[in-house]
Amino acid sequence: MLAAGVFIQHISADNGVPFDDINTSYAKKEIIDLYNRNILTGTSNTKFSPTQSITRAEFITVLDRLLKLDPALSPVSPYTDVAKSAWYYGWIQAAVQLELANGTSATTFAPAKAVTRQEAAVWIAKALKQTNTATAAQTNFKDRQQIASWASAAVAKVNDRGVMKGDNSGNFRPADPITRQETAVLMDRVLQHTSWAAELESNPDKRIVIGWQYGLTTAQFENHVLQSNVNTLSPRWYYVGKTGAVTDSTDASLVTWAKKNKKQVWAMVGNRSDQEATHQMLLSTTARNTAVNQLAALVSKYGLDGLNIDFENVAAEDRVYLTSFITLLAEKMRSLDVILSMDVSPDLGTDWTEAFDYAALGKQVNYMVMMGYDEHYDGSQVPGSNASLSYDQKAVNTILKVVPSQKVILALPLYNRDWTLNQKGTVLSSQYITLPEQNQIISSYASRPVWNPSLGQYVAGYSKQAIKHTIWIEDGRSLITKYNLAVTKKLAGVAYWYIGGESSDVWSSLRNAEKFYDYTF
Template structure:
């Protein structure tokens, strides 16, 4: 799938959740789980949220309703409310959030989704009490209730104490009835929010019309395609079962100059996919052989032989479709490549099968000149946009494999000629470790899986820095007096690109390649599937 490919840990959260957040055994009073909430104005809310496994006590029998809640605790209960999974990502920007801490995964999940930021670029202050204005900001962000409220009619007598960065959020949660002031007419923005106040706040969220239903709903169904590469069938199946992939694309077919189809179909994988509710769009390649591809495309009889041979295999093995991955096609073969796709589309559609075609972003170079995006988009069911190789093995200067701006430009360009519901955005489960010359040019680059990338980060004790402009972490190190730089792909960067697909209303996403990912990515992507489908209107 990567055009230069031919040339070429699980991080676990130690410890368990702290007692302040774990569900505890019920107290002697069977009517309530804690002994100290009888006189709390939030008694009913505490009990309800406890039963929903969102809030818990500070001990087996106490809730401590008047105690302030910490940033780590607030983010954890907010994640539970949003039905997010803790993420054991190996990369964090915060020096004060230990990977062994019980709250590490909850903070990682929230940071990856941009629900919360640190108190600085390198600190999160997990034990710091959350103020009421901070709680307002977190809730407004988490439930997509943002925007200017310059004309808000806040009448609190201490309105002037509300920070500029919090005033809109306070106005929003006030208008929605999620947070109100006290009986004296004050909002108390700088006061720590207590555990019982938090219970009332979360209860109000669940009472909003439609919000609880959204939280309970399943994510929208999208195509999630995963290519097989470098794995045995058993390894591929194992990774698929841990993933959110619903469409498999094994590398089974290659077409040569005469139209003959090289066939390595694995019938056991085909049967396994059907029994596990997965579709198969088998990949069809050209081995990046430009001359053989030219002979194939320029011959009507060779094209027909290829189409008939491929369609026969789709029928024979009960496949759901094909994924055409022709690379290094000469610009002169543009019309004939479109003709091949058109002919194959007619044949597959007569069988009730799908046809998808892989294309690189249109950068106005010879590499993509053979692809008539508009014409291909009319014939194929789906166009798979390979959102990577921004910088590749032949690049003079190092850089990201797939920065967010690069993918945004690629998507916006193809959307000019192809409908959004026919586009699948392919995301990278691989990266490059760049070795640099003293003048900053590329000395060499190593193709690495994301697990290998993370092992390098751990081995050298790197402290990656998040680049909001690129949507990626960046880290550098020296090895044998040679500088190396990695523009990192991790859960945070991958789901930023996943969000692009959702916001652009694309048909789905694809991953090149299954087995290249680090295991923590699947929790990140499951969170993205849930969260980016919420609207909270």
């Protein structure tokens, strides 16, 4: 017999009843149904323990399964009492990453602690997006004064929606533990709500998800894409020189593979950040036409679905010429019925972005990709995040003033920086790191990350040879906060620089986000 609280995935049940201790339970029918749906499981191979209190870890697991989420096996966790080897680790991570649940403190989750009725109300309200306080007027429970202030709105909401009710004496009993059979009844009530049940069976809306190829062979790139939620591939195949001539590094096998796997290919077109060569090309009508015609020929030759223009370090004085070039290229792409997208940097009021006329370019291209990273970069005098939530919010809000949201894609980083600081916190240096490298550092030095809600990131520090290091972490949770920004602002999608820089766990986290943020309960 297994320890209480361990969830077992049953395959079959004798006589249609999976547990031998539920015949007298008032929730027998609900328990069997939820077991068959793989939402509820037992405390052993034969026992459900209906009157036993349900733990925080168990309740979160049930909610995750109800929402059809997957365990999120992120290596980054703030909780000292949630072991990575624990059966509930991924389920707790999935809920915490989506802000469906919090710990009992910044460093503890108390997975084995019994869930109280008011805690259950809060978690259910969050899971069903019933957090609007407008309907939280008052409840008629006799013991309503005993309901904690942080739970009162949720209790009123789930009571109003018929999910949680009081006892026969008119009390809610907010501090009482909730039992496993009570939990079964609550989950069943959710599924009996027709519109909620339909939402849980629906598929997420299709958004553009671009993955850029960098540093990987075609075979490696394809393998990483198959593990991801990427539906649009952007390999770095073309570069435009000063005469408008375009270098061609196309791998036609990737186009064939993409079509077979129902992915689009928007090949990247770069300028190698060569400001002078770009200036000469943009200034010359002949060179601009050469570039446009050669790019059009490549699109037709290889059957591409689109292009992704990535011109960086363009001189401010070339602002008008860049717009003219994009206008000409957009007209040609429209004639071929293919997509033209363009990468732009956040407008920080510097010469780096002066060449980008957001409004004018936005009228020509199908999509503008906002590169929401490099907030702090190699050479920055002040250490900080590579892509904080506030930084991306400002970048998106700025471009949305002149470009429709359905034309904007937010690009997110699958890389980071490890900052080396002196005793005063001044930058000594920074090192470019992939997410697996970041995670290895955190693990090796047993760093305990602290979540910063304003940044939408964990921050962790460690010392190496008496030298202080700080990392503003990119992981499933931080990427989800930025993905949610794209959903909230109704953007066309997201992009990731670059495929191969990620740790594999981020994809399950992002799939959870795609699913949960599309629910409209």
